[in-house]
Amino acid sequence: MxxxxxxxxxxxxxxxxxxxxxxxxxxxxxxxxxxxxxxxxxxxxxxxxxxxxxxxxxxxxxxxxxxxxxxxxxxxxxxxxxxxxxxxxxxxxxxxxxxxxxxxxxxxxxxxxxxxxxxxxxxxxxxxxxxxxxxxxxxxxxxxxxxxxxxxxxxxxxxxxxxxxxxxxxxDEIGSILADDADEIAAFEARLRASQPWLFLDDGRLERLFADTRAR
Known part of the structure; x- marks a missing residue:
């Protein structure tokens, strides 16, 4: 904006x-x-x-x-x-x-x-x-x-x-939330990444996962 x-x-x-x-x-x-x-x-x-x-x-x-x-x-x-x-x-x-x-x-x-x-x-x-x-x-x-x-x-x-x-x-409203709560958002994402790492697969790991699935 x-x-x-x-x-x-x-x-x-x-x-x-x-x-x-x-x-x-x-x-x-x-x-x-x-x-x-x-x-x-x-x-x-x-x-x-x-x-x-x-x-x-x-x-x-x-x-x-x-x-x-x-x-x-x-x-x-x-x-x-x-x-x-x-x-x-x-x-x-x-x-x-x-x-x-x-x-x-x-x-x-x-x-x-x-x-x-x-x-x-x-x-x-x-x-x-x-x-x-x-x-x-x-x-x-x-x-x-x-x-x-x-x-x-x-x-x-x-x-x-x-x-x-x-x-x-x-x-805008989303930008304001991101600006005001950036530290809290980053801390939450860090906790989530540690507890549920499968939600954060990068493209390379996703491709390998799909390749393994197709091979089966």
């Missing part, structure tokens, strides 16, 4: 509330199995007309077509639990979504896939939205837990320490 520490980027503004995962990543693309390339289907109905031409949707418009930050309305990512919604965002290049609130499963999926969902509410959210609409870069710093706007305003964040750490180290 890609590490997240600090990004400075224009932010795409999407004032609409209740943008669900079917809008973010339409259901008909769920048969695609690879994460790579899903970004081209992000907001497909908003970005493409029926004749295949591109609309004036914000993510089609420079400089927002290169945005790493999306500023959205409340309840972003509601609806189904499809993880592909986050995969499509990150494949497109969006690493951070700022909104007053999120769909619960979407919010969790972001942290598991290298994206940072930031809850900013009230007047502060409106100021972030206006900054995004200006096209000037916004800085999101996970280490200092701040968002810096183009006019110099700094908005403090309160991010769960465990999730902050895993994002900064680029660790």
């Amino acid at each position: 890609q590490k997240f520490t600090k990004i400075t980027s224009p932010a795409a503004a999407l004032r609409e509330a209740d943008v669900d995962t079917d809008v973010i990543f339409p259901a008909r693309f769920l048969l695609l199995l690879d994460k790579a390339g899903l970004g081209k289907h992000l907001f497909h109905e908003r970005r493409h007309r029926r004749d295949g031409t591109r609309t004036d949707f914000v993510l089609n418009t420079p400089p927002f077509d290169q945005a790493e930050i999306l500023v959205a309305g409340a309840n972003f990512g509601s609806g189904s639990s499809r993880e592909q919604a986050v995969w499509a965002l990150t494949d497109f290049g969006i690493r951070c979504v700022i909104a007053p609130s999120f769909g619960e499963i979407f919010y969790s999926n972001c942290f598991k896939n290298g994206a940072l969902p930031l809850v900013i509410q009230g007047d502060a959210h409106e100021r972030v939205m206006l900054a995004a609409e200006s096209g000037k870069p916004i800085t999101v710093d996970l280490e200092t837990q701040t968002v810096e706007l183009p006019d110099g305003e700094v908005i403090g964040l309160d991010i769960d320490p465990y999730r902050r750490r895993t994002l900064m180290l680029g660790l």
